[in-house]
Amino acid sequence: MRVETTTLAGLLRLLPTPHRDDRGLFTRTFDSAGAREAGIDPASFVQDSQSRSVRGVVRGLHGRRGGGEAKLVRVAHGTVFDVVVDARPGSPTFGRWEAFTLDDVDFAALYIPRGFLHGHQTLTETADVCYRIDAEHDPSEDVAVHHLDPDLAIPWPAPITLVSPRDAAAPPWSALVSTES
Numbered sequence: 001m002r003v004e005t006t007t008l009a010g011l012l013r014l015l016p017t018p019h020r021d022d023r024g025l026f027t028r029t030f031d032s033a034g035a036r037e038a039g040i041d042p043a044s045f046v047q048d049s050q051s052r053s054v055r056g057v058v059r060g061l062h063g064r065r066g067g068g069e070a071k072l073v074r075v076a077h078g079t080v081f082d083v084v085v086d087a088r089p090g091s092p093t094f095g096r097w098e099a100f101t102l103d104d105v106d107f108a109a110l111y112i113p114r115g116f117l118h119g120h121q122t123l124t125e126t127a128d129v130c131y132r133i134d135a136e137h138d139p140s141e142d143v144a145v146h147h148l149d150p151d152l153a154i155p156w157p158a159p160i161t162l163v164s165p166r167d168a169a170a171p172p173w174s175a176l177v178s179t180e181s
Contacts, residue, residue: 001034008086008093010113012038013100014072018107027107029074030132040111044134045072051129053080053122056161059129060119061145061152061170063087068114069135078127079103080120081157085145087176088115095173097152102129117145121156144170 004013014034018027032042053059061083073082085097102108102120112118120129144167147154151173 001031003038006098008098011084012111014109016107045132047133049131053127055122055125056158058121058147058160058163061117061147063117063143064141065143066141069133070114071112072109072132074109074130075102075104076128076130077104078124080122080127082120083154084112085117087117145173145176146170149173
């Protein structure tokens with residue numbers, strides 16, 4: 001597994017090597033030794049989750065207050081436009097975002113450290129996104145920022161077909177910034 005750094009400090013892109021033949025493919029989606037070499041504690045993950053969305057759905061931008069949560073995100077089926085926003089006060093890349101295509105072709109995964117917001121848009125008929133998370137869910141720590149926030153200006157690549165009521169009512173980036181400072 002190859003590990004690449006990104007423009008956002010701490011955010012890593014993990015690239016496995018799928019083995020393809022006439023039967024299809026086989027790929028390792030997680031490797032403890034590779035994670036350790038990249039500075040990720042493989043034993044820290046306490047929860048695995050999965051979402052399934054249809055074309056055009058946007059989920060996010062979500063994060064956690066308090067201790068936050070780190071996560072390893074990958075797509076098991078389909079393709080998503082995946083967005084990560086640095087929401088760590090004091091970070092040199094605070095307020096910057098980076099986007100990636102995650103799919104079931106190259107099986108790249110993102111390691112998203114604590115203090116980031118995360119969201120994605122489904123680009124195929126359906127997509128299954130898998131999350132490995134290092135903290136048990138505490139709804140009182142949930143935080144969200146509106147996916148169409150003009151300060152972030154994320155160019156979602158497809159028409160948005162559906163968002164949850166919670167995401168539609170999410171506050172702007174400026175509201176998060178004012179509570180974090």
